[in-house]
Amino acid sequence: MALLKSKKNKTITGKGLNKLNTKSVNIKPKTTKKIINRYHFLIKCRAYIFQLLNLNFTKTDDEEINKSVRAYLKENMKNVHIELDSEDExxxxxxxxxxxxxxxSxxxxxxxxxxxxxxxxIVDNGGLQKYQIASIMGQNSDRGGxxxxxxxxxxxxxxxxxxxFKDMITLEIGCLRIDxxxxxxxxxKFIKSIERIDLNSNHPDIKKEDFLLKTLPESNEDKFDLISCSLVVNFVPDENKRGEMMIRLKKFCKNQGLVFLVLPLPCVTNSRFTDDExxxxxxxxxxxxxxxxKKHKSNKIAYYLFQNNNMVFNENFLKKNHGSKRIINNKPGMNNFCITFG
Ligand SMILES: C[S@@+](CC[C@H](N)C(=O)[O-])C[C@H]1O[C@@H](n2cnc3c(N)ncnc32)[C@H](O)[C@@H]1O
Structure with a gap:
């Protein structure tokens, strides 16, 4: 894992994130926002380039992707001296x-x-791990906790x-901390157990696992009474994979179980393709x-709590009506957050 370097080339913390006391790490809220936004921007661009180049890397783990991309570029990057305004591109x-x-060509x-x-x-700036530190700092300050x-x-x-709703066997997807x-x-008495997973684990009690690759439950016993999916769907850079994630929430949730879904507010209030409705x-x-x-919107975050009505769901409806992007609002300055079932 890349070192977490500040501008002065020092690590932000000498300790691993599992021992991280975020109070002792001081990234200003503005900087955490910059780190988070930049990482999201880069992985979204990367996902789009993968689609353009027909690259289908199965892993979604940061390090594995970097490894696969490097191997691909070693084979395929013929012209290394191109003059390109990368930012503009x-x-x-x-x-x-x-x-x-x-x-x-x-x-x-x-x-x-x-x-x-x-x-x-991504590598030079500390990758997913630095993003996660910024997210924890954001949790503390920028996003109401x-x-x-x-x-x-x-x-x-x-x-x-x-x-x-008691004794719930719980799955926490995208878990940064155990406290x-x-x-x-x-x-x-409400939360009987928690299985915590993340693409990048920062604690022995957080399993390094991609929810999109998690083995599907064979029986009801393998499912969860409660699934927390907080600020994860928006992290997924490909809109079809987001749809896949939503379907997986259904498949992993017990009948009458709960799904806690949290998104940045602009995903549902300022997107060309998605709104609350x-x-x-x-x-x-x-x-x-x-x-x-339940539903609540704060200044920055939209929170939802859903109950699984029954095990049947309408994949055809989703494919037919939400198989691809469809503009529902179009004002200047809107974002392109979207969930599709193509
Ligand atoms: C913004 S953080 C959110 C953390 C925390 N849940 C919160 O609400 O603050 C998003 C986390 O989701 C994780 N994540 C994204 N896609 C995932 C996936 N497919 N499976 C597991 N974790 C994922 C990322 O690694 C990252 O740590």
């Missing part, structure tokens, strides 16, 4: 290079060069109103047969 990637269009050279540029920047606080508040409310509110001893009514309710139990 990346900003205009979708305009300049369209999917399913034949690429000229110049296009190929350019795309390989961009892939090299992206990989180098640990999202499981909201989840546990809702679980208590639901139990107070006569529902019975979040959901893990507190006082909630033991589309996510909740069309995808989650009509498509996946979940029922919305």
């Amino acid at each position: 990346l900003l205009n990637l979708r305009k300049k290079y369209q999917k399913n269009k034949r690429l000229s 110049k296009d190929l050279d350019n795309l390989n060069c961009l892939l090299n540029f992206i990989t180098k920047e 640990d999202s499981s606080k909201k989840l546990m508040k809702w679980i208590l409310e639901l139990n107070d109103s006569g529902k019975n 979040n509110v959901i893990s507190q001893h006082k909630y033991k 589309l996510l909740v009514s069309k995808i989650m309710e009509q498509g996946l047969n979940f029922k919305l139990l």
Whole structure:
């Protein structure tokens, strides 16, 4: 794993993230935001270039991807001395290079060069691990804290109103730390156990596992009563993989189980392709047969709690109606967040 270097070429912390006391690491909120946004931008561009070049790397792990890209470039990057304004190329990637269009050899050279540029920047800047540190710092300051606080508040409310959400076998996807509110001893009677997974593990209790590659449950016993998927779907750089993730949430959730879904607010309030209605009514309710139990929007974050109505879901509906991107809003400054089922 690449070292986590600050500008002065020192590690941000000498310790591994598992021992990380984020209070002692001081990245300003503005900087955490920059690191997070830049990483998202780079992996989104990378995913698009993979599609253009028809590269199908099975691994989604940061280090494995970097390794595979390097091996690919070693074989295929013929022209290493191209004059290219990489930043401008990346900003205009979708305009300049369209999917399913034949690429000229110049296009190929350019795309390989961009892939090299992206990989180098990701590695030089500390990759997923630095992103995760920035996310933890963001959790502390920028985003109103640990999202499981909201989840546990809702679980208590639901139990107070006569529902019975106790002893839940839980899956936490995209887990950065093991001391979040959901893990507190006082909630033991609600949360029986937690399986924590992430693409990059920073603690022995967090399994390094890609949810998109997790073996599908064979029986109900292998499924979960509660799945937390907080700020993970938006991390996935490919819109079809996001759809795959949503379907997997369904497949891993027990009948009547819960899914806690958290997204950055602009994904549902400022996207050309997604809004609250589309996510909740069309995808989650009509498509996946979940029922919305709770919803909250803060300044920056949208939180949802869904219950699995029954095990059947309508994949055909999702494919037919949300198989590809469709513009539903179009104002200047909107983002392109999208979930598709192609
Ligand atoms: C922004 S962090 C969110 C962390 C935390 N859940 C929160 O709410 O603050 C996103 C995390 O999701 C992880 N992640 C993304 N895709 C994943 C996948 N397919 N399987 C497991 N973890 C994934 C990333 O490695 C990253 O650590």
